[in-house]
Amino acid sequence: MSWAWDNRALLAQDTGSHLYLALMPILFGIIVSIPVGVLCVRFRWTWPPILSLTSVFYAMPSLALYLVLIDYTGLTDWTVIIPLTLFSLSVLIPNVVAGLRSVPQPVRQAATAMGFGTLRQVVQVELPLAVPVIIAGLRVATVSSISLVSVGQLIGIGGLGYFFTDGEQRDFPTEIYVALVLIVILAFLADGLLVLLRRWLTPWERARDTRATRRALSATVRGSRAEGVS
Amino acid sequence: MITFESVTKRYPGGTVAVDALDLEVPDGRTMVLVGPSGCGKTTSLRMINRLIEPSEGRILLDGRDISQTEASELRRGIGYVIQQTGLFPHRTIVDNIATVPLLKGWPKAKARDRARELMDLVGLDPAMARRYPYQLSGGQQQRVGVARALAADPPVLLMDEPFSAVDPIVRATLQDELIRLQAELRKTVVLVTHDVEEAIKVGDQVAVFYPNGKIAQIDTPQRLLGDPADDYVENFLGFDRGIRRLAFFPADGLDLQAGIVLGDGTTVEQARRAAKQAGESWVLLTDAGRLPRGWAALSDLESRDGREMLAQMPLAPYGHTFRVGKDSLRAALDATVLSRTGLAVGVDDQGRVVGVTSYERLRAAIQAAEEAADGQGARPS
Numbered sequence: 001m002s003w004a005w006d007n008r009a010l011l012a013q014d015t016g017s018h019l020y021l022a023l024m025p026i027l028f029g030i031i032v033s034i035p036v037g038v039l040c041v042r043f044r045w046t047w048p049p050i051l052s053l054t055s056v057f058y059a060m061p062s063l064a065l066y067l068v069l070i071d072y073t074g075l076t077d078w079t080v081i082i083p084l085t086l087f088s089l090s091v092l093i094p095n096v097v098a099g100l101r102s103v104p105q106p107v108r109q110a111a112t113a114m115g116f117g118t119l120r121q122v123v124q125v126e127l128p129l130a131v132p133v134i135i136a137g138l139r140v141a142t143v144s145s146i147s148l149v150s151v152g153q154l155i156g157i158g159g160l161g162y163f164f165t166d167g168e169q170r171d172f173p174t175e176i177y178v179a180l181v182l183i184v185i186l187a188f189l190a191d192g193l194l195v196l197l198r199r200w201l202t203p204w205e206r207a208r209d210t211r212a213t214r215r216a217l218s219a220t221v222r223g224s225r226a227e228g229v230s
Numbered sequence: 231m232i233t234f235e236s237v238t239k240r241y242p243g244g245t246v247a248v249d250a251l252d253l254e255v256p257d258g259r260t261m262v263l264v265g266p267s268g269c270g271k272t273t274s275l276r277m278i279n280r281l282i283e284p285s286e287g288r289i290l291l292d293g294r295d296i297s298q299t300e301a302s303e304l305r306r307g308i309g310y311v312i313q314q315t316g317l318f319p320h321r322t323i324v325d326n327i328a329t330v331p332l333l334k335g336w337p338k339a340k341a342r343d344r345a346r347e348l349m350d351l352v353g354l355d356p357a358m359a360r361r362y363p364y365q366l367s368g369g370q371q372q373r374v375g376v377a378r379a380l381a382a383d384p385p386v387l388l389m390d391e392p393f394s395a396v397d398p399i400v401r402a403t404l405q406d407e408l409i410r411l412q413a414e415l416r417k418t419v420v421l422v423t424h425d426v427e428e429a430i431k432v433g434d435q436v437a438v439f440y441p442n443g444k445i446a447q448i449d450t451p452q453r454l455l456g457d458p459a460d461d462y463v464e465n466f467l468g469f470d471r472g473i474r475r476l477a478f479f480p481a482d483g484l485d486l487q488a489g490i491v492l493g494d495g496t497t498v499e500q501a502r503r504a505a506k507q508a509g510e511s512w513v514l515l516t517d518a519g520r521l522p523r524g525w526a527a528l529s530d531l532e533s534r535d536g537r538e539m540l541a542q543m544p545l546a547p548y549g550h551t552f553r554v555g556k557d558s559l560r561a562a563l564d565a566t567v568l569s570r571t572g573l574a575v576g577v578d579d580q581g582r583v584v585g586v587t588s589y590e591r592l593r594a595a596i597q598a599a600e601e602a603a604d605g606q607g608a609r610p611s
């Protein structure tokens with residue numbers, strides 16, 4: 001443990017870069033997957049080819065991609081960020097599509113019938129209702145991304161992954177364990193934050209939580225009791 | 231006014247859901263589309279707000295072809311209520327109701343004030359304003375659906391089986407509320423249902439569909455019941471249409487017998503004479519306020535001392551009454567059928583006895599009402 005304390009500056013720096021390398025792909029993934037998902041739901045014929053494409057992204061070994069990309073992006077962060085973005089898309093696009101499809105048909109129809117324009121309907125009705133499913137995908141993508149960054153160490157850009165190769169070369173397992181624990185902590189924290197984000201974005205779902213439900217129920221009971229008296 | 235001009239809808243695959251439909255819905259009236267499942271009711275309805283486009287023919291709203299109006303513009307002027315409510319799960323009740331005003335660009339505060347007004351109009355507790363839809367019962371959700379459809383005060387209201395998903399008691403309440411609202415607001419309403427009773431209850435006009443998307447008959451409920459166009463319509467209406475039709479004839483057409491309605495100062499002797507004079511075998515005793523107390527049988531009166539008071543006699547319960555100014559001949563007939571004496575008591579709005587009816591008197595009133603209806607109902611050929 002004294003090793004970790006002695007190297008705290010380096011650890012902090014690599015934790016930062018690890019997060020950067022892991023979260024930029026998620027950010028890009030969100031920016032791309034939402035419009036693409038909307039497109040796939042609105043124009044049904046686009047979905048099968050895009051689904052195949054996401055499966056390819058999912059199956060593609062990231063190491064191979066790093067090696068291919070080096071020729072174009074060199075030894076920069078992009079060489080890691082681009083493959084991870086493609087990976088995040090392979091998780092996020094199907095989730096955005098599933099989320100949008102989870103919006104009940106009568107709700108969608110009612111929105112159209114009340115005179116929502118296409119864009120407004122997507123933004124104000126469909127996406128908000130898709131949030132729980134989209135965030136479920138986001139959690140998987142984020143945790144995976146945080147873990148996958150370390151693979152980038154094979155080309156020398158891997159955040160905390162550095163300590164894996166370094167510990168291996170120096171035959172110093174402490175280093176490996178510390179980095180491993182840090183990565184797991186990062187994954188947990190990110191996941192927890194996403195859960196909080198979901199609660200914040202979906203107050204109507206939060207109201208379903210047991211405590212709120214109980215409160216709502218007891219209010220109802222109180223209400224009807226008051227009615228009975230009057 | 232909504233006008234269908236020979237409108238046909240053919241779905242891909244060849245189903246003709248609506249076949250050369252001609253229909254006119256006058257302003258401020260309720261038109262009910264009724265028919266068996268799959269006969270094209272929903273398709274007809276959804277063509278009015280352009281959720282479905284006709285294959286042939288055109289639909290006019292106040293004389294203007296609706297295909298010439300931009301769809302979302304058109305829709306903001308047409309309320310739409312569906313069976314599954316389609317409420318937004320992520321918006322509170324007040325925000326659900328404020329949807330269309332907000333779409334029309336009203337300031338948020340004004341839209342919410344309007345939404346609260348509507349909650350009051352449709353009978354929703356203001357305490358529910360900040361709840362989410364899933365925290366309401368099915369009947370309450372349906373009220374929110376109606377409030378939301380009415381929020382921007384559209385002249386036209388479309389309703390697709392709005393009350394089918396709730397239990398019969400709630401359904402009857404919601405139907406009554408719709409009739410009350412409609413008397414107040416006078417919207418141009420098109421309501422789809424597969425329930426003939428509902429059609430007859432809420433419709434000013436009822437369009438009965440054949441199973442194949444053609445209209446069998448369009449008429450007022452009363453004329454539909456009295457004069458179905460063919461066997462199909464007759465079967466569709468059900469077996470007791472004769473009695474159901476009586477609901478459209480007011481009970482104040484009855485010539486009520488008042489001679490056997492006797493106050494509590496009456497002696498047995500006087501009661502005997504009243505019964506014989508009226509040719510009835512019962513008399514009705516009322517209290518000082520003319521509220522009914524019960525029937526005394528002539529046979530009992532015969533066996534008593536004439537100086538006894540009528541109020542001392544054993545009385546049979548007076549049973550169900552009907553309100554002369556408010557109820558229909560159907561209610562009067564029902565009260566008569568249920569009565570042990572074959573006589574039913576007509577009361578005023580305060581419950582005071584106006585007079586008594588019998589089967590003979592009902593028969594005469596029904597005949598007179600039928601004749602009057604036939605006179606004015608002569609069908610233009």
Ligand SMILES: Nc1ncnc2c1ncn2[C@@H]1O[C@H](COP(=O)(O)OP(=O)(O)OP(=O)(O)O)[C@@H](O)[C@H]1O
Nearest residue numbers: 241242245247266267268269270271272273274424
């Ligand atoms: N999108 C569609 N594509 C093809 N056929 C359709 C479509 N929608 C409806 N139909 C067909 O058109 C006919 C009329 O359907 P519609 O929904 O108007 O019936 P309905 O009278 O409302 O019936 P219900 O009482 O069951 O709701 C049916 O035969 C139905 O199968």
Ligand SMILES: [Mg+2]
Nearest residue numbers: 271272273390
């Ligand atoms: Mg239908």
